[in-house]
Amino acid sequence: MTEIGNIALWITLLLSAWTVVVGFVAGRTHRPELARSAERSIFVMWGLLVIAAVALMRALLTHDFNVEYVAAYTSRNLPVFYTWSAFYAGQKGSLLLWALVVSTFGSIALVVNRGKYRELTPYVAATLAIVVLFFTATMVFASNPFERLAFTPPDGRGLNPQLQNPGMVFHPPMLYLGYTSISVPFSFAVAALLSGRLDTGWLHAIRRWTLTSWLFLSCGIVLGMWWAYVELGWGGYWAWDPVENASFLPWLTMTAFLHSVMIQEKRGMLKKWNIGLVVGSFLLSIFGTFLTRSGVISSVHSFSQSNVGWFFLIFLVLAAVLGFGLLAWRWPMLAAETKLESLVSREGSFLFNNLILIVIAFSVFWGTLFPVISEAVRGTKVTVGPPFFNQVNVPLGLMLLLLTGIGPLIAWRKASPENLKRQFLWPVTAMLVTAASLAAVRMTNPWSIVAYALAAFVVGTVLQEFVRGTLARHRLHAEAYPVALLRLVGRNRRRYGGYVVHLGMVMLFAAFAGLAFKSEREVTLKPGQSVDVKDPYGDTFHITHQGVSQYEQLNRFVTAASVDVLRNGKYVGTMKSEKRQHLDSLGRPTFEPSTEVAIWSTAREDLYIVFAGAVQGTEEAVYKIVINPLVWWVWYGGLVLAFGGLITLWPGAQGPTAASRRRAEPAGYVAQVGA
Amino acid sequence: MLRKSAPSLLTLLALAAGGLAAQTPRDSALSAAVRARSSDSLGRLEVPDAAGRPVAAATARDDAALVQAIEHQIRCTCGCNLDVFTCRTTDFTCTTSPAMHQLVLARLDSGLTEAQVLASFQRQYGEMIFMAPPKHGFNWMAYVMPYVGLAVGLGLVTAAARRLIHARAAGTAPAAASGPPPAAGSPEELERLKRELERFEA
Numbered sequence: 001m002t003e004i005g006n007i008a009l010w011i012t013l014l015l016s017a018w019t020v021v022v023g024f025v026a027g028r029t030h031r032p033e034l035a036r037s038a039e040r041s042i043f044v045m046w047g048l049l050v051i052a053a054v055a056l057m058r059a060l061l062t063h064d065f066n067v068e069y070v071a072a073y074t075s076r077n078l079p080v081f082y083t084w085s086a087f088y089a090g091q092k093g094s095l096l097l098w099a100l101v102v103s104t105f106g107s108i109a110l111v112v113n114r115g116k117y118r119e120l121t122p123y124v125a126a127t128l129a130i131v132v133l134f135f136t137a138t139m140v141f142a143s144n145p146f147e148r149l150a151f152t153p154p155d156g157r158g159l160n161p162q163l164q165n166p167g168m169v170f171h172p173p174m175l176y177l178g179y180t181s182i183s184v185p186f187s188f189a190v191a192a193l194l195s196g197r198l199d200t201g202w203l204h205a206i207r208r209w210t211l212t213s214w215l216f217l218s219c220g221i222v223l224g225m226w227w228a229y230v231e232l233g234w235g236g237y238w239a240w241d242p243v244e245n246a247s248f249l250p251w252l253t254m255t256a257f258l259h260s261v262m263i264q265e266k267r268g269m270l271k272k273w274n275i276g277l278v279v280g281s282f283l284l285s286i287f288g289t290f291l292t293r294s295g296v297i298s299s300v301h302s303f304s305q306s307n308v309g310w311f312f313l314i315f316l317v318l319a320a321v322l323g324f325g326l327l328a329w330r331w332p333m334l335a336a337e338t339k340l341e342s343l344v345s346r347e348g349s350f351l352f353n354n355l356i357l358i359v360i361a362f363s364v365f366w367g368t369l370f371p372v373i374s375e376a377v378r379g380t381k382v383t384v385g386p387p388f389f390n391q392v393n394v395p396l397g398l399m400l401l402l403l404t405g406i407g408p409l410i411a412w413r414k415a416s417p418e419n420l421k422r423q424f425l426w427p428v429t430a431m432l433v434t435a436a437s438l439a440a441v442r443m444t445n446p447w448s449i450v451a452y453a454l455a456a457f458v459v460g461t462v463l464q465e466f467v468r469g470t471l472a473r474h475r476l477h478a479e480a481y482p483v484a485l486l487r488l489v490g491r492n493r494r495r496y497g498g499y500v501v502h503l504g505m506v507m508l509f510a511a512f513a514g515l516a517f518k519s520e521r522e523v524t525l526k527p528g529q530s531v532d533v534k535d536p537y538g539d540t541f542h543i544t545h546q547g548v549s550q551y552e553q554l555n556r557f558v559t560a561a562s563v564d565v566l567r568n569g570k571y572v573g574t575m576k577s578e579k580r581q582h583l584d585s586l587g588r589p590t591f592e593p594s595t596e597v598a599i600w601s602t603a604r605e606d607l608y609i610v611f612a613g614a615v616q617g618t619e620e621a622v623y624k625i626v627i628n629p630l631v632w633w634v635w636y637g638g639l640v641l642a643f644g645g646l647i648t649l650w651p652g653a654q655g656p657t658a659a660s661r662r663r664a665e666p667a668g669y670v671a672q673v674g675a
Numbered sequence: 676m677l678r679k680s681a682p683s684l685l686t687l688l689a690l691a692a693g694g695l696a697a698q699t700p701r702d703s704a705l706s707a708a709v710r711a712r713s714s715d716s717l718g719r720l721e722v723p724d725a726a727g728r729p730v731a732a733a734t735a736r737d738d739a740a741l742v743q744a745i746e747h748q749i750r751c752t753c754g755c756n757l758d759v760f761t762c763r764t765t766d767f768t769c770t771t772s773p774a775m776h777q778l779v780l781a782r783l784d785s786g787l788t789e790a791q792v793l794a795s796f797q798r799q800y801g802e803m804i805f806m807a808p809p810k811h812g813f814n815w816m817a818y819v820m821p822y823v824g825l826a827v828g829l830g831l832v833t834a835a836a837r838r839l840i841h842a843r844a845a846g847t848a849p850a851a852a853s854g855p856p857p858a859a860g861s862p863e864e865l866e867r868l869k870r871e872l873e874r875f876e877a
Contacts, residue, residue, distance in 0.1 A: 234757060234765040241756060343836050351836070355828045363821030370808070370817045378813050381803040383750050385758070388807035392821050520743075522764050524732040527718075550721050559726040579767070581725040592768040593727040613730035613767050617723030622730050624764040 002067055005055025006146040008048040012099070013140055015041050015048070016133035023126025027119070027194060035118075038125040039110050045132055046103040053100050056093060056145050060086055066152040069093060069145045075158035076585035077555040082159050085169040088176065089159055091308065092145035097173070098289075099135035101180040102128060105209075109184045113205055120202060123191030124184075131183050138311045161556070161582045161594035167227030171220055175247055178217030179285040182250060184209040186282035186323070189275050193326035198333050200265055203274070208649060210261070210278075214254045215645040221247055222638030233595040233610045235520055235626040237634060240389040245368045246288030249361050253281040256357040259350045259407075266412060267347060268337030272327065273354070275334070279323030284361075286316050291368075342414035349407040356400045363392045398450055401509055404502050405458035408465055427460030451513035455506045462499045462506075489647065497648030504641025507633045514630030522612065525563075526620045535605055535627045542566040543609070546574065548619040557581040557589075561611035561621045565600065575600060577611035577623075606631045727767035736780065745779050745789055749796050749804050758806050 019041040026034035056069070060083055065071040073086040073093070088094040106128035110121060117124075139145065162168070185206040192202040224247065225237035238244060257277040263270050290312035327334075340347055367384045374382045409423035434456035438449045466485065473484035489496040517536040525531060525545035533541045546562040559579040565572040575598035584590045600607040605627055612622040720726055736742065746760035753771035755762050759779070763772035782792045796804045808814035 232765070234761050239756070340836050343833070348836065351832050355825070355832055359821055359825045359828060362824050366820055367817065371803075374808070374813065374817075381801065382808040382814065382817075383756075383803050383806055384808060384817065385750065385756065385806035387748070388817065391807070392818060396821070396825070520764075522733045522738045524734075548720060548726075550725065557722065557725045559720065559722075579726045589725070593725060595765075595767065610765065612733075612764055613728060614720050614723060614726045615730060615732045617720050617726075617729065619718050619720065620732065622733050 001055045001058050002064065002146045002148070005052040005059075006144070008052040008055070009096075009136055009140055009144070009146070012045050012048045012052070012132065013136040015045055016129045016136060019045070019129035020126050020133060023122045023124075023129060024194075026122035027126065027191070030119075035122040035125075038122050038129070042103060042106050042110055042125050042128060045129070046100075046107045049096070049100040049103050049132075052145075053087075053096060056096060057084070057087060059146075060084075063156070065154070065156050066148050067145075068147045068149050071149060071153050071156040073156065073159055075156040075555075075590070077583070078156075078159055079164070079554065081169065082164050085163070085172075086159050088172050089163055092139065092143045092147075094172070094176065095135055095139050095143055095308075096145050097176055098180055099132050099139070101176060102131050102135065102183050105181050105184050106132075106187070109187075109205075109209065117188075117191075117197075117201060117205055119195045119197055120188060120191040120205070123194045124187045127187035127190045128183060131187075134311070134315045138308050142308050142311060155585050158555075158582060158584060158590050161580060161591050162231055164582075165227055165231045167223055167231065171223035171227050174216050174220030174223055176220075178213050178215075178220050178247075179250070179288065181209055181213040181216060182254070182278075182282045182285045185213070185278045189278040190323065190326060193275065193330050196330065196333065198271065198330060200268075203261060203265060206278075207261070210254060210257060211645065211649050213281075214251065214258060215642060215649065217247065217251045217254065218638070218645065219642055221251060222634070222641075225638075226635060229631070230597060230599065231594075233597045233624075235518075235608055235610070235624070235628065236515075237631070240367075240386045242291050242368050243288065245364045245389075246284070246291045248364055249287065250281045250284040252357050252361040252364070253277050253284060256354045256361075257281065259357075260354050263347050263350055269340070269347065271334040271336065272331065275327050276324075279320075279327065283316060283320055283323070286312060286319065290316055344410065344420070345414050346407065346410050346412045349403055349410050353400070353403045353407055356396055356403060360393060360396045360400065363396065364389065367392065394447055397509070397512075398447070398454060401451070401454045401458060401506075404505060405454065405461045408499065408502075409461055423461075423464075426464055427457045430460035431457035445516040448513045448516045451509055455510050455513075458502060458506045462502055465499055466496070493650055494648050497644045497646070497650075500644030500647055501641050502644075504637045504639075504644055507637030507640055511630045511633035511637060514628075514633070517629045518627065520624065520626040522622065522624050524615060524620060524622045531625070533607075533625055533627065536629055537604065539568050541572075541607055541627075542569070543623075543625065545621055545623075548611075548614055548621055552583075555583055557583060559593075559611075559614070561614075561623070563598075563609060563623070565607065572600060572607075575607070575609055577609050579611060579613075601632050603630075603632045605629045728770065730767070737776070741783070741789060742776075742779060745783075745792055746776065748793060748806055749775070749779075750806050751775060752800065752804070 019038050022034050022041070023038035025031070026038055058064075059067045059070050060074055061080070063070065063074065063076055069090060069092050070086075073089045074083050078086070086093070088097045106125070109128075110125065113121065188202045188206045188209075192198050221244075224244070228234075228239070229237040254277075257274060260270050260277065261274055264274050290309060342348060343351075367389055370384045371382055374380055405427060409420075409427070411419050431453045435449055435453035438452055443449055466488070469488045470481055470485045473479055473488055474481055477484070479487065519533075519536070521533065523531045525543075527545055527547040530542055530544040533543060535541065542565070544564045544566075546564055548559060548561045550557070550559050552558070557580070559581070560576050561578075562574055562576045564574050577598040578596035579593045580596060581593045582590050595610060598609040598611075606629075608626040608628050610624040610626075612624050614621055723729065743760050746763075747758045749759050751757055751759050751762035751769065751772040752775070753762065753769045755769065757765065757772075759772045759775045762769055763776050778796075779792060782795055787795065793805075797809075802809055802814075808817050810818065
């Protein structure tokens with residue numbers, strides 16, 4: 001079966017090369033039979049990559065350890081759930097997944113837009129084929145998942161224990177889906193530039209794709225944070241590791257695009273900027289993988305460095321030349337259709353919102369690459385870690401939070417003083433009351449006070465929009481309040497879904513601000529001994545060590561340390577932190593022992609306990625105890641954010657605005673409501 | 676383990692994962708060791724190696740605020756990208772961060788201040804030992820460039836906006852200013868509500 005998979009990869013390689021040529025020729029010559037050939041080739045590529053994926057999955061599930069990839073990432077006693085996730089645990093499998101998802105999304109995009117955007121689709125197919133060609137060539141020539149060993153080992157090495165976590169099963173695919181789905185907007189942008197059809201038509205085709213990419217990236221990032229928090233045991237969820245940063249970068253540029261595209265749809269402005277953001281987002285999605293695979297930056301994720309880094313670098317450069325070269329070529333055709341009337345307008349606030357998002361992206365990019373720059377300029381290596389990123393990005397993040405509140409309140413075109421007064425009165429009042437309240441309870445961290453005050457401001461703006469809209473419907477149509485609210489949201493899911501996303505962002509910011517009150521300590525306890533730990537609210541946790549036990553469970557040998565926990569004298573529960581020594585199918589230890597953290601989580605704080613080790617092989621245990629305020633808000637903020645994204649994406653939501661449709665009509669596109 | 680943390684769906688999937696586990700041999704070498712030594716080892720672990728690197732008891736000094744403050748500023752050189760405090764209390768296979776911790780304690784014991792301890796680490800390892808670039812010389816570029824970018828961006832946006840706004844010049848009427856609010860239930864108020872609803876639903 002693996003031979004069939006290998007052959008499927010080779011045919012995909014040849015077919016993608018054919019599609020690139022035929023797609024561009026079809027776009028240039030307007031020959032429909034060639035355009036059809038290019039489109040159908042994408043579907044065939046998808047079928048071939050499915051065959052390759054099934055072949056690899058079969059090899060994994062049947063323990064075909066003669067396949068190098070299977071031997072490297074699985075073992076006979078690996079749970080099936082994680083054997084499935086081993087598909088993308090390593091570089092070779094993840095390249096296959098990437099190619100498969102690009103071809104899947106490409107096929108869906110072509111089916112959904114069949115009969116529409118006829119001048120664009122051949123170029124779209126050709127550009128998607130370039131991406132598939134790149135990934136297939138990388139697999140075939142440098143990192144083949146079907147490569148066989150000269151011998152068949154009796155068992156595989158198994159999966160890294162830290163990857164044997166549900167978060168790791170869902171986090172990488174979500175990120176891959178986010179990264180790969182950016183290929184569709186990128187392909188449409190390239191197609192629009194090549195064909196010269198630069199009105200808002202191509203934006204209608206990619207509207208849902210950009211939202212989908214953003215949603216997958218958001219979920220992937222939050223799931224990654226959750227995995228790091230519960231699995232790695234260092235007490236945090238974001239370490240500003242280069243690869244974390246690499247996933248954050250396209251998220252920032254996509255967020256900027258989701259705002260600025262509204263200006264183009266509504267006012268016909270920022271055309272160059274929007275194409276630049278789409279191209280930039282695609283490049284940044286490739287940049288992340290380049291960082292992981294090349295080893296150019298030191299990262300905890302750089303476990304699989306190889307020569308594919310060069311493939312990615314070359315592709316990155318070629319894609320940048322293609323994207324930005326075409327943008328420069330079409331620059332004169334991308335003039336704004338209308339003029340800005342005032343900076344005190346929705347357009348103005350979106351401009352500043354874009355500016356801050358891009359500056360944050362730049363600061364993250366700059367900080368990530370600064371060690372390389374410093375070494376090149378001064379010959380001195382430096383480390384750029386969390387203290388740097390927090391210092392630089394906290395003020396920028398707060399500016400962004402402020403604009404998150406301001407944007408929805410200001411009218412399009414030009415806001416009048418009356419408009420500003422009416423819209424800002426209650427949110428600003430909420431902000432000032434919050435700041436005063438926090439100062440009254442002696443909160444001393446100024447950044448946190450500003451963050452919570454701004455959070456109150458944004459919540460005020462969002463609630464005000466919901467309340468006023470609901471009241472207006474209630475009074476005009478005599479609808480009950482819940483009905484009025486649901487219909488209000490249903491009539492404009494994009495807008496109100498966006499507000500829900502803003503609420504999710506506020507929850508995330510509130511959680512980040514809580515990090516200022518994090519405390520951690522290290523204690524050693526004999527069975528029966530206790531320690532008292534105070535939280536930032538003044539409550540006391542009384543933690544009593546119960547002892548250490550050892551037992552075998554599934555594919556691991558567990559050393560578990562237990563503590564009883566009381567808060568202010570009231571029993572909370574027994575918490576158990578573990579060291580896990582994973583075993584192979586013959587019972588031999590594999591990998592170093594890993595840690596399972598004990599977490600007691602509430603909306604106020606997390607009590608996070610790590611069994612750091614046993615003293616001289618006895619039951620005397622060393623614990624790391626962390627009080628992490630407001631971490632709960634990260635996970636539920638992520639859920640609210642995803643929920644808001646789904647509202648915006650939900651089928652049946654209105655499509656392009658009337659203004660946007662008007663802008664597409666002169667070009668002869670069919671822009672369907674609800675498309 | 677008492678874990679009330681977020682997505683319960685993930686917890687369920689974790690349980691499902693356990694249920695789907697491939698059959699594990701019941702008689703591993705480690706289990707055999709437990710059975711062999713279970714009668715005479717009260718208070719001692721049966722298989723100490725399975726609990727990771729042996730650790731020494733942490734004292735109040737190990738956990739002192741000054742020690743934490745220093746160790747949060749210097750990087751473990753094992754390649755983990757974590758600071759020394761986080762690494763030594765997290766990565767139980769690392770032997771580098773415990774050694775660096777002992778260095779911190781020894782240097783504090785010898786009478787060095789926080790700044791002197793940090794300087795000694797810089798002399799030993801170079802600037803890369805710090806978790807963030809020290810603020811001097813070329814390193815200022817790291818801190819300043821994002822804000823230079825912000826200033827340039829603000830300048831460009833403002834300049835472009837002014838030019839565009841001036842290009843419209845005179846004759847363009849500003850957005851309509853609202854007058855006093857109409858009486859409740861009046862036709863004027865209904866009209867205002869319609870306009871407002873259009874704004875909300877637009």
